[in-house]
Amino acid sequence: MNIGRAAPPRTMPDGSSSSYLHDGYTLWSWLTSRDHKRIAILYALSITAFFFIGAVAAALMRLELVTPAADFVDADTYNRLFTAHGVIMVWMFLIPSIPSVFGNFVLPLMIGARDLAFPRLNLLSWYLYAFGGLFTIAALMLGGVDTGWTFYTPYSSVFSNTHVILTLAGVLIVGFSSILTGLNFIVTVHTLRAPGMGWMRMPLFVWAIYATSVILVLATPVLAITLLLLAAERVLHIGLFNPALGGDPLLFQHLFWFYSHPAVYIMVLPAMGVASEIIPCFARRPVFGYRFMAFAIIGIAVISFLVWGHHMFVSGQSVYASMVFSVLSFTVAVPSAIKVFNWTATLYKGSITFSAPMLYALGFVVLFLQGGLTGLFLASLAVDVHVTDTYFVVAHFHYIMVGGAVMAYLGAVHYWWPKITGRLYSEAWARTAALIIFAGFNLTFFPQYLLGYEGMPRRYHSYPDHFQALNVLSSGGAALLALGYLLPVAYLLWSLRRGARAPSNPWRASGLEWTTPSPPPQHNFDRPPDGSKPPYDYPPIGSTQK
Amino acid sequence: MNTASGHVDTIEDARARLGMWVFLASEIMFFGPVFLAYLYGRHAWPEAFEAASRSTDFWLGTINTAVLLSSSLFVAIALLLAQRGDLRPARRSLDVVVLLGAVFLLIKGWEYRQDWLQGLVPGRAGFHVEHAANQAAAQLFYFIYFFATLLHAVHMAIGIGLMLYCRGKLAGPKGRNSVRRLEICGLYWHFVDIVWIFLFPALYLAGRAS
Amino acid sequence: MKTLILTWIALMVLLCITAFGSLLPLGPANAILNAAIAAAKAVLVAMFFMHLRHGIALIRIAAVVALVMLSLLFILSGADFLTRHIQHSAWQGRGSDLSTESVRKAVNNY
Numbered sequence: 001m002n003i004g005r006a007a008p009p010r011t012m013p014d015g016s017s018s019s020y021l022h023d024g025y026t027l028w029s030w031l032t033s034r035d036h037k038r039i040a041i042l043y044a045l046s047i048t049a050f051f052f053i054g055a056v057a058a059a060l061m062r063l064e065l066v067t068p069a070a071d072f073v074d075a076d077t078y079n080r081l082f083t084a085h086g087v088i089m090v091w092m093f094l095i096p097s098i099p100s101v102f103g104n105f106v107l108p109l110m111i112g113a114r115d116l117a118f119p120r121l122n123l124l125s126w127y128l129y130a131f132g133g134l135f136t137i138a139a140l141m142l143g144g145v146d147t148g149w150t151f152y153t154p155y156s157s158v159f160s161n162t163h164v165i166l167t168l169a170g171v172l173i174v175g176f177s178s179i180l181t182g183l184n185f186i187v188t189v190h191t192l193r194a195p196g197m198g199w200m201r202m203p204l205f206v207w208a209i210y211a212t213s214v215i216l217v218l219a220t221p222v223l224a225i226t227l228l229l230l231a232a233e234r235v236l237h238i239g240l241f242n243p244a245l246g247g248d249p250l251l252f253q254h255l256f257w258f259y260s261h262p263a264v265y266i267m268v269l270p271a272m273g274v275a276s277e278i279i280p281c282f283a284r285r286p287v288f289g290y291r292f293m294a295f296a297i298i299g300i301a302v303i304s305f306l307v308w309g310h311h312m313f314v315s316g317q318s319v320y321a322s323m324v325f326s327v328l329s330f331t332v333a334v335p336s337a338i339k340v341f342n343w344t345a346t347l348y349k350g351s352i353t354f355s356a357p358m359l360y361a362l363g364f365v366v367l368f369l370q371g372g373l374t375g376l377f378l379a380s381l382a383v384d385v386h387v388t389d390t391y392f393v394v395a396h397f398h399y400i401m402v403g404g405a406v407m408a409y410l411g412a413v414h415y416w417w418p419k420i421t422g423r424l425y426s427e428a429w430a431r432t433a434a435l436i437i438f439a440g441f442n443l444t445f446f447p448q449y450l451l452g453y454e455g456m457p458r459r460y461h462s463y464p465d466h467f468q469a470l471n472v473l474s475s476g477g478a479a480l481l482a483l484g485y486l487l488p489v490a491y492l493l494w495s496l497r498r499g500a501r502a503p504s505n506p507w508r509a510s511g512l513e514w515t516t517p518s519p520p521p522q523h524n525f526d527r528p529p530d531g532s533k534p535p536y537d538y539p540p541i542g543s544t545q546k
Numbered sequence: 547m548n549t550a551s552g553h554v555d556t557i558e559d560a561r562a563r564l565g566m567w568v569f570l571a572s573e574i575m576f577f578g579p580v581f582l583a584y585l586y587g588r589h590a591w592p593e594a595f596e597a598a599s600r601s602t603d604f605w606l607g608t609i610n611t612a613v614l615l616s617s618s619l620f621v622a623i624a625l626l627l628a629q630r631g632d633l634r635p636a637r638r639s640l641d642v643v644v645l646l647g648a649v650f651l652l653i654k655g656w657e658y659r660q661d662w663l664q665g666l667v668p669g670r671a672g673f674h675v676e677h678a679a680n681q682a683a684a685q686l687f688y689f690i691y692f693f694a695t696l697l698h699a700v701h702m703a704i705g706i707g708l709m710l711y712c713r714g715k716l717a718g719p720k721g722r723n724s725v726r727r728l729e730i731c732g733l734y735w736h737f738v739d740i741v742w743i744f745l746f747p748a749l750y751l752a753g754r755a756s
Numbered sequence: 757m758k759t760l761i762l763t764w765i766a767l768m769v770l771l772c773i774t775a776f777g778s779l780l781p782l783g784p785a786n787a788i789l790n791a792a793i794a795a796a797k798a799v800l801v802a803m804f805f806m807h808l809r810h811g812i813a814l815i816r817i818a819a820v821v822a823l824v825m826l827s828l829l830f831i832l833s834g835a836d837f838l839t840r841h842i843q844h845s846a847w848q849g850r851g852s853d854l855s856t857e858s859v860r861k862a863v864n865n866y
Contacts, residue, residue: 117561179572187565190814191557217568218825221576229583229693236669238689239682240583246683248842251586254833255579305828309836321836560812567815571822578826582833589837608775615771615797619764622805626757736806740798747790751778755786 019422019519034119035522040105041420042126046133047093047101053140054088057081059482061461062444062475070462078461079146080162086149087167091174092133094405095263098270099216100129100181102412103209105420107185109513109520110203112194112529117187121180128177135170139163148459150260153241153252157233164234168227175220175227178266182216185209194512197531200294203511204287204535207294208273211301215262215269219305223259226252253315257308265304267401268368269297271408272339275361278415279343281509282358283350284545286536289342296335296342303332313384322381329379333372340369349542355507356430360411363438367403371396374449389459392452398445407437410488417492418502422519425495429487437484443477510537559726566730570737577741580694584748587686594683596753598675601666602691603657607750610653611742617646618739621709621732628725633716636728640713643735647706654699661688668692691749698745701738708734763804770797 020037023029030038061081064072073081104122108115116122139145145167147156156164189210193202229240230252239245241252280287287293309317309325343365352358374396377383387393418424447470452458456467463471505514512529513520539545588595624639665672668685675684708731715724774793778786803809808816 118565183565183568183572186568187561190564191561214821217572218575218822221572222579222829225576225579229579232689232693236689238668238685240587240686240689246591246680246686248586248590250836251583251833254829254836255582258579258829258833305825306832309832312836316840317836318840320839321832324832324835563811564814564818567818571818574819574822574826578829582830585830585834586837590842604775608771611771611775612768615767615801616764618801618805619760622760622763623757626760733806736801740801743797743801744794747774747778747794751774751790752787754778755781 018521019517020522021422021519023522032123034115034123036104036108036115036119036122037420037520037522039122039126040101043096043100043104043129046126046130047096050088050092050133053137054085054093055482055485057085057088059478061085062478064461065463065471066475068463068465068468068471073461075461076146079148079459080144082459083145083148084140087136087145087171089401090149090263090267091171092136094267094401095178096129096174096181097267097405097409098274098412099185099209099212099266100125100178101409102205102274102416103181103185103212103270106416106513107206107209108188108192109419109516109524110206110511111189111192111197112512112525112531113188113192114524116184117192118184121184125177125180125184128173128180132170132173132175132177135166135173139166139170142166150256151227151230151252153230153233153247153249154239154243157230157241157252158237158244165231168231172224172227175224178216179220179224182213182220185213186217189213194529194531196533200291201531201533201535204276204290204293204297205270205273207297208269208276211297212266212269215266215301215304219259219262219266222255223263226255226259229255250312250316253312254308257311258305261308261311262301262304264397264400265300267405269300271364271368271405272297274408274412274415275343275364276339277509277511278357278361278411279346279365280536280538281415281507282353282355282361283347284352284538285346285348285350285541285543286534286538287342288345288348288541289338290535292338293342296338299335300332303328303335307332310379310384313381314388326379326381330376333376333379336368336372340365340372346541349544351545354431355414356425356427356434357411357415357507359431359434359438360407360414363434364404364408364411367399367407367441371399371404374399387452389457390452391448391456391458394458395445395448395452398448403441403445407441410434410437413488413492415507416513417495418506419504419513419516419518419520421496421499422502422517423495423499424502424506425499426491429491433484433487433491436480436487440477440480440482440484444474444481445477447471447473447477510535559729562726562730563733566733570733573737577694577697580690580697581744581748584690584694587683587690588752591680591683591686594675594678594680595687597678598684598687598691599749599752600677600754601664601675602750603660604750604754606653606657607746610650611746613646613650613653614739614742617643617650618736620646621735625725625728625732628716628728637713637716640709640716640728643709644706644713647702647709651699651702651706654695658692694745694749698738698741701741705731705735705738759804763800767797767800770800 020035023035024033030042033039060073061078064070064078070078104116142163145160145162145164147160147162147164151164151168189202189206232238233240233242233247239247241247241249243249276287276293307325307329309321310329313322313326354362374392378387378393378396414425414430451467451470451474454467456463502518504517506518507514512531515529516524620639620642624636624643627633627636627639661667665674666688667673668688673681673685673688675681675688678684712724712728712731715727718724770793774790777789777793780786782789802819808819
């Protein structure tokens with residue numbers, strides 16, 4: 001397939017610029033742009049900043065945990081650190097990451113559209129995100145919150161003396177940002193597809209973003225109202241969630257987890273979409289079982305709303321309800337497993353290149369599989385009683401969120417970097433960083449499974465001496481992981497100035513986004529492209545073609 | 547697609563309509579949990595919730611419901627007239643909508659004043675609900691009452707603002723956008739009405755027969 | 757236009773039934789009747805004022821999906837609340853002593 005010529009920046013005869021990057025150089029032109037591509041970059045910069053703030057909190061925690069004694073920070077500070085880490089990583093980084101950066105940039109290109117359905121709403125979404133972020137930073141600078149990112153009552157509503165309301169305000173505002181983004185994507189996918197692109201011809205990334213958007217629209221408002229109720233209770237000292245005043249802390253937990261469980265699928269479904277783009281490209285085969293992959297995405301999104309009670313097995317929830325949630329939690333593994341099987345089958349007799357994006361995508365599949373399997377441990381009532389609130393849970397969700405979602409995010413960054421920036425990065429450095437991240441990740445988090453199983457509780461800053469060896473391994477791994485995360489910052493930034501100019505399709509990938517120049521012009525396509533070609537136009541599975 | 551008024555839909559109409567309905571879906575999930583909180587209270591403290599419910603103002607609540615339902619009628623009429631091209635009668639209809647909306651908020655404000663004077667505002671020292679053995683649970687009812695009705699009132703105020711905006715746009719140079727805007731804002735208004743349709747029996751009618 | 761007026765009349769009739777019906781001692785039937793009437797009113801507003809009746813299927817799906825999700829929240833949370841025996845302790849929401857200080861004291865001394 002056609003790689004295409006590189007598109008150096010130049011002005012066209014009619015005065016328009018040849019790429020969205022050169023369509024206005026002032027800060028004002030960036031901050032008032034309705035162009036989905038520029039808004040994607042605004043998001044990319046802000047979430048990266050928050051990622052590093054959240055990472056610093058984690059680094060401080062891992063530093064404390066090198067020794068059993070509480071010798072680096074005191075208990076109160078440690079509580080604020082893990083809360084900051086959770087709040088920032090979940091709401092300021094993971095939830096917006098792939099949807100708001102790559103959903104924004106790539107989705108319209110993939111469906112052959114000029115922009116999202118509501119471009120001004122898109123810009124408003126970013127401003128709400130930035131505004132909410134400011135609240136979060138303010139709360140942090142004033143000393144932070146010590147309730148944990150889960151804000152359990154009655155501690156958060158009655159007894160905590162930290163800046164709960166400020167943090168809640170930040171999360172609330174960011175929540176509205178994500179609702180509007182989800183709304184925009186849903187209407188875009190329904191109404192702006194290129195002629196000929198039926199639902200079964202859409203790339204799986206679009207399916208994934210669509211399903212994510214449905215979850216965003218339906219689940220996030222529940223979080224918003226719950227945090228509002230929490231704030232009202234904290235101010236008025238009434239007891240909806242306070243048992244002393246007639247309330248029920250489990251009411252808060254039901255409402256909180258009704259959002260927060262689908263929220264983890266908001267983080268992982270886009271990652272699955274990214275994997276479904278990268279793996280076919282670098283195996284030179286169409287994805288195996290497209291229909292099942294699409295239906296599995298929808299299945300995961302639907303079932304994700306039915307399982308939230310598995311976070312409450314030991315909170316006092318009735319045993320009957322716990323059993324129901326346990327059974328439902330097992331069922332969500334089925335569509336997830338289908339996807340893992342199909343990614344694997346896509347590789348069969350493929351012509352595989354272990355490029356950096358492929359390393360990240362394959363790493364995603366392996367680590368997501370691991371994390372998913374341990375989810376089944378946690379879904380079993382009896383096992384959960386033993387490992388809940390221990391490092392086992394911490395390891396489980398970091399395997400999914402870091403091993404899964406963050407690796408997929410980095411895969412997406414590398415895969416679409418040439419398209420977004422018009423530059424190629426150093427493949428050698430990228431592969432090295434990917435391997436360092438994979439190694440560092442496993443070294444950090446695998447020991448935590450063992451720690452948790454042996455009984456080390458989570459959110460503790462000191463621990464019995466016999467846990468030290470595993471903790472040292474984990475902290476050492478964290479240092480390696482930090483190095484791995486810093487490397488892309490370096491070589492990607494370097495590529496902006498010194499990287500080779502990218503052709504429109506450097507990976508010989510299939511998909512409408514690769515038919516535009518790198519970087520694309522502001523209006524994406526001169527004419528609506530033909531959407532009737534099948535997605536994943538690679539040699540069929542089982543063929544010996546390269 | 548032609549609606550009952552003979553108005554022909556464009557793709558922009560369909561897109562805007564879908565966008566507003568998706569937004570309303572999110573609003574359903576926003577108000578819904580408040581009803582869950584109410585149901586929890588009703589389940590855990592049935593006598594206190596019923597006693598507290600009896601202490602709300604039956605007549606003001608019923609009148610307000612009638613006011614809001616009527617305002618929805620006039621929104622629908624305004625849209626029908628605008629789609630037919632009868633812009634002046636459409637604007638008159640919107641005037642009635644804004645008036646009824648304002649009446650609703652005034653009545654609500656009056657109710658709040660009465661609640662304040664009768665010691666029914668939770669969190670204050672003189673709180674007391676008649677015939678409620680468990681005053682703390684009765685406070686819970688009133689927490690939900692004020693939270694839900696204030697949230698609803700904020701949405702009403704936004705709705706009134708939107709109606710004034712649509713009325714202004716209808717007075718300007720005629721364009722398809724004005725009618726589309728009215729349809730979208732009308733959907734929002736009707737949704738806020740539907741929320742009240744459920745709030746009214748929950749907050750005002752429980753335990754009335756005892 | 758006629759449809760709109762008829763819808764409004766139906767809504768007013770339902771309002772009278774629900775408001776004055778609640779004054780009759782029907783026991784648990786009161787709550788059920790009120791809920792059903794509220795649902796009926798909502799359907800009337802949605803179908804005739806919001807034109808859901810002649811909208812495309814996608815719009816109706818959007819409305820239904822949200823309602824289904826909300827029902828799931830109620831049903832699965834209900835599975836917990838209805839099967840949990842809540843035993844209230846002596847100092848929980850004590851009688852008429854309401855000041856938050858007294859409750860805080862009770863909680864802290866507990």
